[in-house]
Amino acid sequence: MKILPIVLTIILNGTLIQCSSAPANTTANEKIIAQVIQKSIVVYGSHQCHHCVNFKAKLDSIGLEYTFHDVDVSDQYALEMVARVKASGHTEGFSIPVVIVNDQELFIAPHISKVLAALD
Numbered sequence: 001m002k003i004l005p006i007v008l009t010i011i012l013n014g015t016l017i018q019c020s021s022a023p024a025n026t027t028a029n030e031k032i033i034a035q036v037i038q039k040s041i042v043v044y045g046s047h048q049c050h051h052c053v054n055f056k057a058k059l060d061s062i063g064l065e066y067t068f069h070d071v072d073v074s075d076q077y078a079l080e081m082v083a084r085v086k087a088s089g090h091t092e093g094f095s096i097p098v099v100i101v102n103d104q105e106l107f108i109a110p111h112i113s114k115v116l117a118a119l120d
Contacts, residue, residue, distance in 0.1 A: 039119050041066035044081035045097035048072060051109060052097045058112045064119075071096065 041059065043066050045052030059066050069077035081098050088106045095109040101118040 039102050041115065041119075042069065042100045042103075043067070043097050044069045044071055044077060044084075044099075046070055046072045049096055051095070055097050055099070055110075055112065059115075062112075062116075 041064060043052070043056065043059075045055070045068065047053065047070055056066070056068060069081070071078040071081055081096075084100065084106060085094055085098060085108065090106075090108065097109060099107040099110055099115055101107070101115060105118045107114055107118070
């Protein structure tokens, strides 16, 4: 699991703060852990698209979990992607990857920083 190191780091940092005689703030730590666990990333793209491959590599290097739907392999994923883009109000042509964060925010061919900001 790629998210486990993030959660463990958060827990460890909270423990270190408590050990250094700072006041314990378990509610804040639990809230941060819940936010990290609840976030989801879905990437629609193609293994043949260098933008998609590079975007996935960036997510991998950060250690973020994501679900990848290859639109070249599955018509269902392609139709699902187009429907989600249209539902977001985007009516012009668009590029891949299409990234959806926490089933709410949709990004078309985003820079990694925009996706990371949506995770905060």
